[in-house]
Amino acid sequence: MNSIIDRIKQNRLWDFAGGVHPKQFKSLSNKHEIAEVGLPETLYIPLKQHIGVEGKLNVGVGDKVLKGQALTHSTNPFAVPIHASTSGEIVAIDEHVSAHPSGKPETTVILKPDGLEKWCDLSPLSDYQTLPKATVVEHLCNAGISGMGGAGFPTHIKVGSEKPIHYLVINGIECEPYITSDDRLMREHAWQVRQGIDVLMHLLQPEFAIIAIEDNKPEAIQAMQVACQDADNYLVTSVPTKYPAGGEKQLIEVLTGQQIPKDKHPIDVGIVMQNVGTCFAIADAVFAGKPLIQRVVTLTGKALKAPQNVWGLIGTPISHLLEVAQYQAKKQKAPRVIIGGPMMGFTAASTKVPIVKISNCLLVPANKELPLPQDEMPCIRCGACADACPAGLLPQQLYWHAKSGELEKAQAFNLADCIECGACAFVCPSNIPLVHYYRTAKADIKIAQEEKEKSDRSKARFNARQERLEREKQEREEKRLQSAKAREQAKAAREARNQTQEVDNASQEASPQSAPVENKSDKVAAAIARAKAKKAAKNAQDDAPATNSSEKTDDNRAKESAGKSTPEPTTGQSKDERVAAAIARAKAKKAAQNAQDDAPATNSSEKTDDNRANESAGKSTPEPTTGQSKDERVAAAIARAKARKLEKEQAAKEDANKLTAETASVKEKPAPKTEVTASQETPVKDASTPKVTQKPSANETEEERQKRVAAAVAKAKARKAERDKAKAQQEHQNNSSNSGEH
Amino acid sequence: MTLFAIFAIAILALLFGALLGFAGIRFKVEGDPIVEQIDELLPQTQCGQCGYPGCKPYAEAIANGEEINKCPPGGDATIKNIANLLGVEAKPLNEAHGEADVKKVAYIREDECIGCTKCIQACPVDAIVGATRQMHTVIIDECTGCDLCVAPCPVDCIDMVPVKEDSKHWRWQLDSIPVKQVK
Numbered sequence: 001m002n003s004i005i006d007r008i009k010q011n012r013l014w015d016f017a018g019g020v021h022p023k024q025f026k027s028l029s030n031k032h033e034i035a036e037v038g039l040p041e042t043l044y045i046p047l048k049q050h051i052g053v054e055g056k057l058n059v060g061v062g063d064k065v066l067k068g069q070a071l072t073h074s075t076n077p078f079a080v081p082i083h084a085s086t087s088g089e090i091v092a093i094d095e096h097v098s099a100h101p102s103g104k105p106e107t108t109v110i111l112k113p114d115g116l117e118k119w120c121d122l123s124p125l126s127d128y129q130t131l132p133k134a135t136v137v138e139h140l141c142n143a144g145i146s147g148m149g150g151a152g153f154p155t156h157i158k159v160g161s162e163k164p165i166h167y168l169v170i171n172g173i174e175c176e177p178y179i180t181s182d183d184r185l186m187r188e189h190a191w192q193v194r195q196g197i198d199v200l201m202h203l204l205q206p207e208f209a210i211i212a213i214e215d216n217k218p219e220a221i222q223a224m225q226v227a228c229q230d231a232d233n234y235l236v237t238s239v240p241t242k243y244p245a246g247g248e249k250q251l252i253e254v255l256t257g258q259q260i261p262k263d264k265h266p267i268d269v270g271i272v273m274q275n276v277g278t279c280f281a282i283a284d285a286v287f288a289g290k291p292l293i294q295r296v297v298t299l300t301g302k303a304l305k306a307p308q309n310v311w312g313l314i315g316t317p318i319s320h321l322l323e324v325a326q327y328q329a330k331k332q333k334a335p336r337v338i339i340g341g342p343m344m345g346f347t348a349a350s351t352k353v354p355i356v357k358i359s360n361c362l363l364v365p366a367n368k369e370l371p372l373p374q375d376e377m378p379c380i381r382c383g384a385c386a387d388a389c390p391a392g393l394l395p396q397q398l399y400w401h402a403k404s405g406e407l408e409k410a411q412a413f414n415l416a417d418c419i420e421c422g423a424c425a426f427v428c429p430s431n432i433p434l435v436h437y438y439r440t441a442k443a444d445i446k447i448a449q450e451e452k453e454k455s456d457r458s459k460a461r462f463n464a465r466q467e468r469l470e471r472e473k474q475e476r477e478e479k480r481l482q483s484a485k486a487r488e489q490a491k492a493a494r495e496a497r498n499q500t501q502e503v504d505n506a507s508q509e510a511s512p513q514s515a516p517v518e519n520k521s522d523k524v525a526a527a528i529a530r531a532k533a534k535k536a537a538k539n540a541q542d543d544a545p546a547t548n549s550s551e552k553t554d555d556n557r558a559k560e561s562a563g564k565s566t567p568e569p570t571t572g573q574s575k576d577e578r579v580a581a582a583i584a585r586a587k588a589k590k591a592a593q594n595a596q597d598d599a600p601a602t603n604s605s606e607k608t609d610d611n612r613a614n615e616s617a618g619k620s621t622p623e624p625t626t627g628q629s630k631d632e633r634v635a636a637a638i639a640r641a642k643a644r645k646l647e648k649e650q651a652a653k654e655d656a657n658k659l660t661a662e663t664a665s666v667k668e669k670p671a672p673k674t675e676v677t678a679s680q681e682t683p684v685k686d687a688s689t690p691k692v693t694q695k696p697s698a699n700e701t702e703e704e705r706q707k708r709v710a711a712a713v714a715k716a717k718a719r720k721a722e723r724d725k726a727k728a729q730q731e732h733q734n735n736s737s738n739s740g741e742h
Numbered sequence: 743m744t745l746f747a748i749f750a751i752a753i754l755a756l757l758f759g760a761l762l763g764f765a766g767i768r769f770k771v772e773g774d775p776i777v778e779q780i781d782e783l784l785p786q787t788q789c790g791q792c793g794y795p796g797c798k799p800y801a802e803a804i805a806n807g808e809e810i811n812k813c814p815p816g817g818d819a820t821i822k823n824i825a826n827l828l829g830v831e832a833k834p835l836n837e838a839h840g841e842a843d844v845k846k847v848a849y850i851r852e853d854e855c856i857g858c859t860k861c862i863q864a865c866p867v868d869a870i871v872g873a874t875r876q877m878h879t880v881i882i883d884e885c886t887g888c889d890l891c892v893a894p895c896p897v898d899c900i901d902m903v904p905v906k907e908d909s910k911h912w913r914w915q916l917d918s919i920p921v922k923q924v925k
Contacts, residue, residue, distance in 0.1 A: 098909055100909040100912075101912075101914070102909045102912035102914075104907065104908050104909040104912060106908070106909060436914065439914040440913060440914040442914075443911075443912065443913045443914045444913060447911060447913070450911075451785070454886075455784075455785050455786035455787075455886075456786070457884070458786045458787070458788065458867045458884065458886045459781075459786040459797070461867040461868055461869070461884060462786065462788045462796065462797075462866050462867050464868070465866065465867065465868050466796075708856070712856045712896065712897045715896070715897045715898065716896040716897060719896065719897075719898060
């Protein structure tokens with residue numbers, strides 16, 4: 001452990017395999033101080049500027065915002081908020097070309113600056129050392145800080161880790177040619193960078209902080225050494241210039257000789273790495289309370305008259321910065337702005353592309369300064385790429401497999417470990433854009449994985465649905481069996497009725513008992529009985545057309561079953577039988593219906609029915625032996641009929657006889673209706689739901705709805721006609737093709 | 743001597759017979775593993791374009807000698823994978839079952855939906871939510887783009903919309919970086 005520190009102190013560092021030495025061109029832009037640039041006309045602030053997910057919007061179109069005001073808030077550990085880079089008005093929240101190689105539009109807050117630069121209330125955490133770690137970490141998250149070195153990993157996740165940390169490595173390597181933003185930052189703001197390191201030291205509690213700077217930046221090294229001279233465990237180290245020494249795993253190998261295993265992170269070996277720009281932003285957030293709203297951007301390339309470093313507000317379109325650096329269009333054959341360095345950068349899709357938290361450089365090369373992508377030549381298997389690869393991969397193999405779409409084989413050659421540094425493409429004598437192939441293959445692998453996940457999910461959903469359908473089918477089958485059983489029982493009951501006549505006597509006994517009970521449930525029961533009776537009467541009517549009205553037959557039946565009318569009707573026994581059968585059928589149907597929907601009302605009425613039946617039978621037999629229960633049911637039916645009669649009589653006292661008949665029929669009508677329709681559950685629901693749900697919510701009138709329905713019907717008809725036509729055509733075709741085949 | 747030989751062979755036969763019998767019970771494979779493997783490779787859109795009521799039945803049919811090129815959503819990649827698995831030659835996609843198309847998801851024009859639930863019943867992965875006489879909508883993340891809900895809709899309010907490509911799902915196509923005029 002200490003040998004590592006000793007070696008660093010003696011500047012006897014390790015080395016990583018591979019790497020290249022491209023020309024630096026750093027002096028182009030590192031001669032001037034970081035300049036302030038004026039406000040652009042419009043700022044385009046993308047919601048997502050880091051690895052992870054975007055936050056939730058706090059603001060809406062038309063809102064006035066102050067400088068530093070949060071535009072989104074974090075809802076997820078991987079969400080980092082964004083902030084207004086200046087005060088002004090939000091004119092739109094829309095899709096805007098992104099600072100991504102694809103240039104695909106992403107949701108962006110479009111801010112019109114008002115020029116006042118009025119800050120919102122800032123809340124610094126100067127006493128961070130006395131505060132709990134979680135508070136400071138949350139503060140960093142709310143300040144919108146994500147890694148500014150290139151990948152944009154949320155800083156609060158890195159520093160919020162509970163794992164023991166040995167070394168904090170501050171990455172001031174800046175190994176890409178042309179870029180000098182970190183260099184200038186360290187030279188001019190070494191003390192603030194140091195303050196940021198202090199905060200990180202407090203949060204992570206490592207043994208040492210190693211500030212690694214490439215040896216082509218002597219001024220920066222000196223400035224940092226001065227800033228850190230009072231702290232023993234801050235080591236400012238000069239690292240030999242080699243591309244890509246600034247890569248995370250490469251730098252760790254240079255400093256400690258340790259290689260980070262595949263699929264592991266530096267934190268797993270006790271190392272955390274932060275970029276100097278991130279340290280500066282942390283210091284800003286903690287000591288000044290300022291969120292991350294600006295960064296140093298290198299404007300360089302020979303097509304710019306005034307290459308320099310500037311403080312670019314997040315969201316500044318690159319066209320504004322090009323103006324500042326005096327872009328000379330005539331020095332470029334075709335307009336070309338590279339975001340990032342020449343090795344890993346990408347061509348901007350448009351000059352409206354905004355500066356985001358990870359944009360460290362705009363490179364505008366003149367003709368011949370950077371070779372345009374040249375025609376790709378066949379691979380000659382020279383192996384130069386394998387020598388150059390800093391990750392120890394076999395770029396050639398990866399190339400073959402990526403090119404031929406053999407993703408599995410490419411993965412077997414550890415494609416995922418490629419850091420896309422571009423060293424292989426840089427040395428390739430055949431000008432093969434190797435990294436492009438790897439990126440394509442990586443994207444394909446990622447998409448294939450996502451598709452696989454999705455297909456697994458849809459498979460699970462499909463299976464769940466199949467299971468559900470199967471279960472529902474079984475339930476239906478069970479219900480069918482149950483109702484069949486009930487029918488059977490009812491049939492038996494009818495037979496029993498024929499055999500025994502004593503039941504009538506029993507019900508006679510019961511009548512005085514049930515008569516005085518005149519509560520609601522009785523009425524319900526009576527209504528049900530009436531409905532049943534009516535249905536039975538209807539059946540009876542078919543046989544006896546002589547009877548005038550169903551009401552009359554009803555009355556007859558009620559009288560007869562009550563045992564009061566001694567003379568038997570003309571149809572006699574056979575009619576009785578039919579009535580009983582009808583009752584039984586109605587009951588069976590009702591039982592089936594009850595099993596289907598557990599309407600508590602009907603249940604209770606059924607219950608009271610049963611109770612009443614028990615009572616009226618006067619036998620009070622709790623044991624439902626089959627014969628007994630049949631008797632009971634018959635008795636119940638009779639009792640119900642009686643109850644109905646009683647009611648009628650009461651009504652007769654109040655009104656004239658004719659009126660009674662009318663009201664009875666009115667009362668009866670809805671009952672059989674539900675009986676009939678309830679078996680088709682859905683249409684009933686159809687009829688009832690819209691009334692319940694649409695009336696309160698929709699403003700649309702009945703008319704409108706009808707219109708819509710009419711339109712839908714018309715559409716459906718048209719469609720059906722079309723389909724029929726298509727079908728006919730298809731048939732015709734099939735016929736003709738069939739005949740053609742034979 | 744001959745008797746001894748017969749005896750020895752008989753003993754050996756019995757021994758191996760017992761061993762084989764034991765192995766047959768001990769290492770018995772439930773179901774057909776190849777069906778599961780094929781099912782894994784199919785895209786699980788459950789669209790039925792192959793002529794079977796779902797991916798699993800088609801996997802079973804393939805295991806029983808059905809052609810492997812009847813899956814348009816899977817396209818050539820799936821055909822290649824199945825061909826590799828079964829050790830048969832990859833064939834071009836059978837156009838009779840449809841063409842490989844860009845990925846799509848269903849979209850219900852909600853103000854036109856009459857709430858008939860027909861599409862809900864048709865969806866093989868329960869990706870449509872709604873109720874009778876209520877507006878329905880598609881859960882885009884769960885939609886497999888199988889097309890099965892389009893035909894049952896009585897008012898034709900379902901569209902198949904191509905999935906929009908975002909920067910996350912960009913495939914880094916070579917030479918497709920649009921370079922525009924720098925002003």
